[in-house]
Amino acid sequence: MDKIIDLERHRTAEGRADVAIIGGGIIGLSIGWKLLQAGKSVAIFERDTIGSGATRAASGMLAANVEVEPAEDDLVPLTLASQELWHGFARELEAESGLTVDYRDHGTMIVALSRDEVDRLRFRQDLLTRLGLTSEWLSGSVAREREPALRPSVSGAIFCKQDHQVDARRVAAALAAVFRKAGGQIFENTPVTSLERSSGRVSGVVTEAGVFSAQTVVLAAGAWSPQLVPGFELPVRPLKGQSLAVRMDKRDPALTHIVWTEQIHMAPKGDGRLIIGASVEERGFDAANTAGGIFALLEAARRVLPSIEELAIDEIWTGFRPTSLDDAPIFGEIGVDGLIVATGHHRNGILLAPVTARAISDLILKGRMDGPETSFTLQRFRKNSDRMTHGL
Numbered sequence: 001m002d003k004i005i006d007l008e009r010h011r012t013a014e015g016r017a018d019v020a021i022i023g024g025g026i027i028g029l030s031i032g033w034k035l036l037q038a039g040k041s042v043a044i045f046e047r048d049t050i051g052s053g054a055t056r057a058a059s060g061m062l063a064a065n066v067e068v069e070p071a072e073d074d075l076v077p078l079t080l081a082s083q084e085l086w087h088g089f090a091r092e093l094e095a096e097s098g099l100t101v102d103y104r105d106h107g108t109m110i111v112a113l114s115r116d117e118v119d120r121l122r123f124r125q126d127l128l129t130r131l132g133l134t135s136e137w138l139s140g141s142v143a144r145e146r147e148p149a150l151r152p153s154v155s156g157a158i159f160c161k162q163d164h165q166v167d168a169r170r171v172a173a174a175l176a177a178v179f180r181k182a183g184g185q186i187f188e189n190t191p192v193t194s195l196e197r198s199s200g201r202v203s204g205v206v207t208e209a210g211v212f213s214a215q216t217v218v219l220a221a222g223a224w225s226p227q228l229v230p231g232f233e234l235p236v237r238p239l240k241g242q243s244l245a246v247r248m249d250k251r252d253p254a255l256t257h258i259v260w261t262e263q264i265h266m267a268p269k270g271d272g273r274l275i276i277g278a279s280v281e282e283r284g285f286d287a288a289n290t291a292g293g294i295f296a297l298l299e300a301a302r303r304v305l306p307s308i309e310e311l312a313i314d315e316i317w318t319g320f321r322p323t324s325l326d327d328a329p330i331f332g333e334i335g336v337d338g339l340i341v342a343t344g345h346h347r348n349g350i351l352l353a354p355v356t357a358r359a360i361s362d363l364i365l366k367g368r369m370d371g372p373e374t375s376f377t378l379q380r381f382r383k384n385s386d387r388m389t390h391g392l
């Protein structure tokens, strides 16, 4: 075993490809797969193992409707476009890889327990309607008919039937399989330490195992992306999330739909896991699971699903959302030739993977993006800040 690890560590990462991607999360992998399909040669550099960053922490919700927040209207065309792409993306990924991604299309429910919560939920439904999103109001009894394990005091719900889910870890595994099958190179346990520059442009990536040359470098290192462009203000920070999973009876699962409350979401997976998430904490890269964080999740889950008390805890974890100044992703060039960024996906990176792959591959193959993705360049921040205009 030691020998295998040793060999892996000393494997050379020298070489050349059309595109080198920094980061083997869902964003880097999705872009890489799309580019390989278009005939480009692609190498992915991952500091740890594939999918081990925020992708591993995600609940896998494809929630263009229920995730909408007031003042995020601009994001809606992008999230809807990606939600529409997801079904085909999942089908192709499963067919090509021979692996399941656990795409579940039961829809999502937001439930209310008190009169105040019902009022706020009505307000939320008004917001969805104003944005042209469809949702159905359910009485408490209809909500409980659809999810009989909910507490009897659930007195109203919104149902969003288009908000589906996948298992984000399975998606990462399937993407890695199709990427390799299509001839892509993956260098795991290979942190990129800096960008290679020549003739005033980025021309590759530098690792401890060598320099790898590429015509284009894509920076998709999630919350760690700014570390690769020191001196340049890429407005992305880590936003910590704690989550846990309990194990349901697979033959008689406690929940079938994704269920949201004001405090938490619960996402039942095909393998019997029920993911309960997630805290939102400004704590930098502090990876600790705290008693308070886990207690709050469990307390909020028990409030709506009493039978949670009987379920065994399967796992607890932390992840870091790559969060930009306006909670929306950043696509495209950042001021130096040869370098493209794809980061800042915040709480929607799983949902936004197919549209991000389209955006970045369009940029590399056609030299421009189309559709709603054009609104998500770094330019939107530059309007407000001269400090963003520093070169690398």
Ligand SMILES: Cc1cc2nc3c(=O)[nH]c(=O)nc-3n(C[C@H](O)[C@H](O)[C@H](O)COP(=O)(O)OP(=O)(O)OC[C@H]3O[C@@H](n4cnc5c(N)ncnc54)[C@H](O)[C@@H]3O)c2cc1C
Pocket (backbone or CB within 6 Å): 022, 023, 024, 025, 026, 027, 028, 045, 046, 047, 048, 049, 050, 051, 052, 053, 054, 055, 056, 057, 058, 059, 060, 061, 062, 063, 190, 191, 192, 193, 220, 221, 222, 223, 224, 225, 228, 240, 241, 242, 243, 277, 278, 279, 318, 319, 320, 321, 322, 342, 343, 344, 345, 346, 347, 348, 349, 350, 351, 352
């Ligand atoms: C608790 C939680 C729940 C979430 N739930 C959902 C959800 O239900 N639906 C949804 O759409 N989104 C969800 N998200 C958000 C989603 O997980 C992220 O937006 C998405 O995973 C971002 O993907 P990424 O590939 O950009 O980043 P990551 O998955 O973090 O990948 C970046 C990769 O880059 C690697 N890396 C970093 N530095 C270097 C380096 N120097 N060299 C090489 N590699 C490097 C890292 O190791 C990492 O693997 C959730 C996030 C959290 C934390």
